[in-house]
Amino acid sequence: GENVEQHPSTLSVQEGDSAVIKCTYSDSASNYFPWYKQELGKRPQLIIDIRSNVGEKKDQRIAVTLNKTAKHFSLHITETQPEDSAVYFCAASSGYSTLTFGKGTMLLVSP
């Protein structure tokens, strides 16, 4: 089955800095890569996703890049703000399979 590794497990940045979270996957058939954000005590919520026919996708201050050859994808957050502090999960799936989640990255943005 699919295996998703996520790094780093924790990330601390200063407000205004950029943050990058990286994930690798094992199944070359995977073609859908979403990112979920979970604020403390809240539910995970989808923030951005990318499909294998696209190399990069942006939505305001967040972007996701995909390298199918290397089987890794990354989340980029620019101009970080304190409200970006949360746990971020990457995930991967192929065809009609369910999502396999990474273990999560706790992002702390300090004012």
Place this chain on the structure above:
Amino acid sequence: DAGVIQSPRHEVTEMGQEVTLRCKPISGHNSLFWYRQTMMRGLELLIYFNNNVPIDDSGMPEDRFSAKMPNASFSTLKIQPSEPRDSAVYFCASSLGAPKEKLFFGSGTQLSVL
């Protein structure tokens, strides 16, 4: 839309007791998922239903866990008997269409087994 509704929000029970968690998916969604979240293991898929039928229950830890979806608007996850290692946050999620598409999570049930 009220979103995915889970109950209870918190459950504290003693080892050996039966625990039942409940979930109401978003109306019209045909896929329902039960996840367990712990610090050590992250988000683990326990079971996935499509059109009320269990499709993948390979994540159910052992026979103590069971899940049902008697109709399109209700699902339960039962643990009997409960053990301290079952302590976790249990999330229900639903989606429309393929199982990998956008998941809408409920608020979760924080379960503590003493």
